[in-house]
Amino acid sequence: MTYLDRGATRENDQKREKILFLGLTQTGKTSIIKIFFEDMNPEDTETLDATIKFNSKEYYFNKHEIEVYDIGGQLSYLEEIIEKNKERIFSNVKILIFVIELPNISTYELSRQYLMRVLERVYQYSDNPKVHIFAHKMDLISEEYRDKAMQVFKNYFIKDEVKNINVFQTSIYESTSQKVLKGILEETKEVFNS
Numbered sequence: 065m066t067y068l069d070r071g072a073t074r075e076n077d078q079k080r081e082k083i084l085f086l087g088l089t090q091t092g093k094t095s096i097i098k099i100f101f102e103d104m105n106p107e108d109t110e111t112l113d114a115t116i117k118f119n120s121k122e123y124y125f126n127k128h129e130i131e132v133y134d135i136g137g138q139l140s141y142l143e144e145i146i147e148k149n150k151e152r153i154f155s156n157v158k159i160l161i162f163v164i165e166l167p168n169i170s171t172y173e174l175s176r177q178y179l180m181r182v183l184e185r186v187y188q189y190s191d192n193p194k195v196h197i198f199a200h201k202m203d204l205i206s207e208e209y210r211d212k213a214m215q216v217f218k219n220y221f222i223k224d225e226v227k228n229i230n231v232f233q234t235s236i237y238e239s240t241s242q243k244v245l246k247g248i249l250e251e252t253k254e255v256f257n258s
């Protein structure tokens with residue numbers, strides 16, 4: 065892609081291929097992004113503010129440009145995300161990562177409802193998006209209960225209507241969110257504007 069092409073693409077945000085991070089507030093979306101793309105230390109994420117509405121930012125991965133959308137998960141933004149800015153956010157999505165706090169079972173039902181609305185939108189506005197769920201904050205569960213916790217998680221979220229979705233166990237403190245994200249980006253080469 066030439067410099068001029070890039071300039072032209074930038075003028076129309078909706079046309080750019082993108083990666084979306086969604087999930088309820090406090091699940092860890094901004095932490096995952098800042099650690100992976102900006103080398104933030106995991107401990108420093110403890111003081112991150114909640115994301116207001118949503119942010120989009122360009123990053124480089126393996127010398128390729130990537131447009132990353134970090135969608136604030138507070139419920140007060142729901143209509144803003146799902147209705148008002150639906151085309152801007154959900155068009156040209158190559159990768160959608162939905163983050164859920166694995167240890168926080170009390171949030172599962174709300175997360176599931178949000179996930180359903182998000183899936184409806186992304187399949188409506190994007191062709192063949194790759195959807196991944198992060199069962200996040202795995203570090204908060206002791207080793208002996210992890211398999212059981214994942215079983216409960218998958219039974220809850222992976223039902224008939226949620227097909228072709230990969231579920232990953234992740235944590236910023238065990239470097240698994242970084243490893244998984246790297247793998248996802250490497251296997252989805254077409255996301256990059258070269």
Ligand SMILES: Nc1nc2c(ncn2[C@@H]2O[C@H](COP(=O)(O)OP(=O)(O)OP(=O)(O)O)[C@@H](O)[C@H]2O)c(=O)[nH]1
Pocket residue numbers: 087088089090091092093094095096106108109110111112113114115116135136137138200201202203204234235236237
């Ligand atoms: N134990 C643990 N804490 C985590 C992990 N990932 C993120 N956190 C913490 O979770 C809290 C919320 O993280 P954020 O990244 O701000 O959450 P968010 O999903 O961006 O929240 P919104 O912007 O409100 O949607 C912070 O205190 C992080 O340090 C993890 O893997 N394990």
Ligand SMILES: [Mg+2]
Pocket residue numbers: 093094095113114115134135136
């Ligand atoms: Mg955030």
